[in-house]
Amino acid sequence: MKRDTEKYVSIKTFARLIPYIRRYWKAFSVSVISMFLGSQLTTIAPSFMRSAIDNGVIKGDFQIVLSYVVLIIIVGLLSSVTSFFERYYTTLFSQKVALDFRNDVFRAVQRQSFSFFDEVPIGQLVSRITDDVERVARFLSFPLRNLISTAFLASLAIGYMWSMNPKLSAIVGLYMLGIMLISIRYNMIVRPLNMEARNQLGILTAITDNNITGFRTVKSLSVEKNRLNAFNVENEKLFSLYIRIAKVEALYGRLGLLLLILANITVLYVGGLDIINGSFTVGGLAAFNAYTLLLMRPVSFIGFFIGMFSIAMTSAKRLFDIIDRVPEVYEKPNAIELPPIKGEVVFENVWFGYVKDKPVLKGVNLHVKPGEKVAIIGRTGSGKSTLISLIPRFYDVTEGSIKIDGYDVRDVKLKSLRRQVAIVSQEPFVFAGSFKDNIALAKPEASMDEIVKAAKIAKLHDFIASLPNGYDSLIGERGITLSGGQKQRLTIARALVAGAKIIILDDPTSNLDAKTEREFIDDIKGILKDHTVFIVTQRLPLMMIADRIIVLDDGRVVEEGTHDELMSKRGLYYSIYVELYAKQKAELEKLLGEVEAEVVGSKDGGV
Amino acid sequence: MGFGGPHGMWRYGGGKTETPASILLRKLLKHMFPYKFAMFVIITCIIVSSVTNLFSPYLLGLAIDNYIMVGDMNGLLRISALYFLAMVGNWVAMAVQGYAVSWIGQRLIYDLRNKLMEKIMFQSFKYHDYKRAGDLISTVINDTSILRESFISGIFHIVSDVFSLIGVIIAMYLLNVPLTLVTLLTLPVMLLIAYVFSRKFRQAYRRTREKIAEVTVRVQESISGIRVIQAFGREEDSQARFQMSATEQFEAQLQAGKLMAIFWPTVSFIGNIGTIVVLLYGGFLSAQGRLEVGVLVAFLAYVTRFMNPIMQLTNFYDMLQAALAASDRIFNVLESEVDVKDAPDAIELPRVKGDIKYENVWFEYVKGIPVLKNINLHIKPGEKIAIVGPTGSGKTTLVYLLARFYDVTSGSISIDGIDIRKVKQESLRKQIAFVPQDTFLFRGTIMDNIRIGKPDATDDEVIDVCKRLGIHEFIMRLPKGYDTDAGEAGRKLSTGERQLISFARAMLKDPPILVLDEALSAVDPKTEYMIKYAIRKLLENRTAIIIAHRLTLARDWDRIIVLHNGVIEEEGTHEELMRRQGFYYKLYTTQISEEIVVEAVGRDGAGRNSSS
Ligand SMILES: Nc1ncnc2c1ncn2[C@@H]1O[C@H](COP(=O)(O)OP(=O)(O)O)[C@@H](O)[C@H]1O
Ligand SMILES: Nc1ncnc2c1ncn2[C@@H]1O[C@H](COP(=O)(O)OP(=O)(O)O)[C@@H](O)[C@H]1O
């Protein structure tokens, strides 16, 4: 039952590949036609050989041998030419399809929304785009073409054999049937084993990666033996899988050859008797043996093909699953271009959860006026980052709505929305490339003036200008390593070039030491003058630059107002952020008082 | 030959080795020595299969000339039976050989991988400072595979090819000397072609490998940065860049395909020429009555058998290079020096009270640049000290030395009066728990990750520790609670939340000595404050070292050590240090005044923009 539906799925998947194949049907046809011709030529060669022996060598007529030799050379040359065409166009065809397929899958991946990337590890996507596409390409190259030509080759060979000796042909045919069945069976057994081995190798690689990249943690916990053991266990599993495969190969994989041997012997004996009877020739016997060998490959190919087909279709299905996947956040067909905004943001009764039944935001209402600066604060896990990621529509609200300048974010084109809302995160992402490219990310056509202006505002210009290559200096693996603060400024410059009106700072200073933080805060006040700003932070000094403070707790807005208002309320804000410092300040004052008193006292005493 | 991929060897490409080939080969053979029985079996099988393989055309010729042509039916039956036996013998030998070769190859990989991983796990920090993780991973996984494919499978193929080739030549020679000489004439042509092409192939395949690696890097970068790409609407741009790499990869692939398309037809044509020459010359001889037909038929069969091993042998050099390069990397790891090792007479450190003493400790990572300078420090059992100081002052280094991740350059460190170089590393580290700033999550669930601190802990123990640290709640908020996959959770947890998990991990270990290295830098002040009090209870009866750059976390411990440029600048309680008005006082007042100014300004209701 299950196998039936699996087969059905494979065939359906294959049907979806046909449009790709059709696009390059010319190359495909050339390769198939060359192969037809090639197989014709290949089957003709042994029969010339037979004639050369029967009519030439045995009769002692060298002239005839010579003419057949000329024929064989011509056939050989022709088949070399067809073989070239066949191979070249096969590669061309399969790699073209792979290229298109790869591009489509990549496009589909890029279209996905954040929730997709939360779920699927990067490594898995990389392996889809490289390995899975490669597997499909491999199937499209030789196996697919071979299937067509094999059928042809086999029927030709059988035709020739039949014309030479029907009885022997029937015997050989029976053997071939047996070989085919064995080959199918073998592939049925070995394919799942191979898949399993590949998975297991993946697991072993993941553990190796884990143990080595986490080496310092392993040492710190002194769990080397434990981790080594985990590795040994998976290694052992892989070993025994490979051994099972080796056994199957040694027995099943070679059974076909044993039948071939039997076939050869039968041909020799029965054919030999026929020759003695005078109903068959020596040359015929030699040719028959050659044909039997020739048939061996196409016949065992059937099983191989079935194996390849289902491996490739499993890969293709995974790829189509990505291509078919509708991103959770998608543009409505009638989405409109968001005009340049003033920067008003309204949350209306917003509910949101990453997982069903586990809401993270529970009915948030918020009205931020153009140019206003709000600090979003609250304990770790209270939903601050979540709240802000809804503004550029990285996720869709479960209930309620978010409006910018009166436009629901779900009604406008994503690009027009996201260009005007920029997020500066704690761990900003910098692409390998130049400063220029990184800053002008949103607007590659930006002029140098625009870029420099943004960098100046973001206080990054002096640093960049001091580099030998200036704005063309490379960042990343082969270039300059930036500190956390520099990366953040780069992201701000990026946002400025993009022309974002709304800027969101997500915990930008927690990785900075006190001095750098102070500088950052001083700078940012000037930079963000004309923008609507959301600041997520745990740091009191940064909260101070906001016009209003929103306190989030367990997904709800529990307090809001200016610092003074919240201070007088003595609520959550006071208890999380202020109380502690107030105490310490009092202590410090007391201590300083004492110290002063002592100093004064000792002076007094000294005199 | 498989379908489309008979030319596997060219994949490997070259690769230079630093160690002389002869030494590498000797080492490899030493590693193969345990499998000598299997090797014996394989060699026997190779001999049997080569001999039987050679017999069959000879028997065939015999059958035709001596029996069929003569009309001897009984003789035909006998010779057929003999032929059958030879072939079955050949089949059995091949099957056993195939299995034994796989077995040796897999067994060797399995052993090597275990040995490599063991070596790597027990290497020192220093070793890992200088090695890239990617290279080590590739040695464990890929180099071992290459060794198997190229060396093990390769070497036996080659042995059997050489055997068959020698056999074929002998057989041909016995059958007919002139024909043999004629056949051998094609040999130089074949070798020349193989030589010319193999260099080109190597280049072409190196290019395809490089290009696919570029595609991989491109995908990796695009997806790591996808949030930024989408945030700025740069999908088209990123797509264009991807398409460019993908197209380059396509072109490299096509180029390699073209070479193949030229090479194989050429080779098979030349193979044909061999057959033709034999047919021609044999036909000529036989027309003159100097050659029997059966001999000619048999000879033609040998010619085909002659070409195959030759083609295989041309790969030999490449394969050997690949195998040597891989084994060089493998032995480099296996034979690497471990610089922190247990002394031969190392003792088991009993559960300690936690009396720690640094005496005149100097340490340098790089020769001539001391990072710690003459540190003298005595931490009493149960004492809790904080270490503060600017970034790069040597705080982390100081605690690394305690766990003997590195050995001191001079001076000594002792715990409960025992020099840490005199005890077994494992017994030492079992008693010290580290909570680093960056949390590394292992494969498995959150539960597995916490339990790793104490592999035999029950679920309840784990949950209990989490409750006491106050992190039970947020773990329960994850999609599957404690059973959430760590990789998935890693992408969803904040830095602060990850730090808390690492904290739980350390506490579960129940160590007499606990070290926190800037472990709570990313949690909110209130949580930090609460944890500080929560851990107070957990720290009872333990010696603790707390490294903190936020001084509010540092202040309430028994003693504060101020480190500056690798020297202990000051030490004492918070109060003492404040009174001294030295380095610590300056650090603390600048940091606190940030907060205080803000608060004061806030309360005064004055414009907060003037607070700078
Ligand atoms: N991508 C995600 N998938 C599932 N859960 C998430 C994801 N991101 C955050 N969470 C969970 O949502 C809650 C709120 O997280 P977050 O908004 O990051 O809080 P904050 O920024 O206030 O620390 C936390 O419990 C967190 O574990
Ligand atoms: N593995 C290493 N190899 C070489 N130098 C190092 C290594 N780790 C740290 N250092 C250097 O040693 C000094 C002290 O570093 P560290 O102990 O990490 O300081 P802290 O923890 O106080 O920030 C720094 O100058 C740092 O660059």
Ligand SMILES: [Mg+2]
């Ligand atoms: Mg440090």
